[in-house]
Amino acid sequence: xxTLEFIPHSEIEGLPTGKRIKKLLDIAKENKIVLLEGQxxxxxxxxxxxxxxxxxxxxxxxxxxxxxxxDAQELDMLRRLKVNLANMLLGGNRQGLTIIxxxxxxxxxxxxxxxxxxxxxxxxRKGGKR
Amino acid sequence: xxxxxxxxxxDRVFRGLFHSKKNIKLGLYGPPNGGKTTLANRIAQDWIGExxxxxSAMPHETREVQVKEQIEIKSEGxxxxxxxxxxxxxxxxxxYEDFVKRGMPAxxxxxxxxxxxxxxxxxxxxxxxxxxxIVVLDATKDPYSQVNITIVGNLQARKIxxxxxxxxxxxxxxxxxxxxDAFPQYEVIGISAKYGKNMDxxxxxxLKYAG
Numbered sequence: 421x422x423t424l425e426f427i428p429h430s431e432i433e434g435l436p437t438g439k440r441i442k443k444l445l446d447i448a449k450e451n452k453i454v455l456l457e458g459q460x461x462x463x464x465x466x467x468x469x470x471x472x473x474x475x476x477x478x479x480x481x482x483x484x485x486x487x488x489x490x491d492a493q494e495l496d497m498l499r500r501l502k503v504n505l506a507n508m509l510l511g512g513n514r515q516g517l518t519i520i521x522x523x524x525x526x527x528x529x530x531x532x533x534x535x536x537x538x539x540x541x542x543x544x545r546k547g548g549k550r
Numbered sequence: 551x552x553x554x555x556x557x558x559x560x561d562r563v564f565r566g567l568f569h570s571k572k573n574i575k576l577g578l579y580g581p582p583n584g585g586k587t588t589l590a591n592r593i594a595q596d597w598i599g600e601x602x603x604x605x606s607a608m609p610h611e612t613r614e615v616q617v618k619e620q621i622e623i624k625s626e627g628x629x630x631x632x633x634x635x636x637x638x639x640x641x642x643x644x645x646y647e648d649f650v651k652r653g654m655p656a657x658x659x660x661x662x663x664x665x666x667x668x669x670x671x672x673x674x675x676x677x678x679x680x681x682x683x684i685v686v687l688d689a690t691k692d693p694y695s696q697v698n699i700t701i702v703g704n705l706q707a708r709k710i711x712x713x714x715x716x717x718x719x720x721x722x723x724x725x726x727x728x729x730x731d732a733f734p735q736y737e738v739i740g741i742s743a744k745y746g747k748n749m750d751x752x753x754x755x756x757l758k759y760a761g
Binding site for chain 2: 462463465466469470472473475476481482483484485486488512523529530531532
């Protein structure tokens with residue numbers, strides 16, 4: 421059985437980087453696939469990779485990571501302004517979706533500009549398309 | 551268009567800054583098995599006749615940062631001295647059983663996995679010290695992996711000049727265009743580090759960013 425856990429951005433936006441990452445990684449370590457609303461910062465993504473490395477052992481093998489970015493070219497000027505204003509006022513980046521899949525469950529996340537495919541380990545089934 | 555202009559402006563600013571530096575720290579970054587050490591060896595062999603590290607088909611062969619100092623590179627009348635920094639491949643997962651499947655005894659495989667996790671952390675910690683970075687990607691592989699995007703995005707956020715090499719272009723499965731399509735705002739140079747293919751173009755680009 422595959423468990424997906426959706427985390428609204430509001431759940432992490434008040435947390436410092438270390439706690440944000442711990443929260444997300446703790447869920448992944450329970451073999452649940454994390455679907456985070458929005459994106460982590462670029463420095464937070466590398467912190468996530470570093471934290472993942474320190475947690476790897478014989479049971480926890482790491483994560484598969486993918487971020488779906490909104491197509492900035494498709495946003496008109498007014499919408500882009502609204503998005504930037506919302507990000508500034510509320511903190512963080514609520515646009516897009518971040519997927520953190522434990523390596524024990526997720527074999528691979530394939531991404532290209534138009535679609536994303538998540539392959540699970542048990543039957544390499546397609547989990548979804550954007 | 552706007553992004554390209556900003557990138558060109560940043561390039562010019564950074565080129566000016568590096569002009570006054572004595573030795574430029576040149577980092578080779580990328581996912582495991584992209585050919586970073588093969589490229590490091592190619593560069594070091596071309597200019598000082600030495601190797602930097604051991605190359606293997608087994609992932610995570612490089613598990614510690616390796617530095618080769620004082621490599622003087624010349625291209626089109628310019629000369630720049632580099633400290634070449636070959637880094638362990640950056641990954642989000644490391645499974646010792648993958649090494650076992652390739653014939654490694656379990657005890658050694660577990661040790662290798664542990665060292666590889668430390669290597670990833672060390673590679674990330676070195677990012678801040680770099681003056682110029684070459685992201686080395688395997689041209690036969692899917693370029694849209696998040697690790698590649700994270701590395702390039704991080705360098706951009708740290709304002710470190712970067713260009714991308716699509717390595718292994720000697721292989722028939724290599725797709726230079728797919729890497730160019732994935733990173734349209736960056737210069738992508740197709741090379742074969744193993745056979746030294748297109749290295750003149752590579753050195754020309756390197757000195758353009760660092761010279």
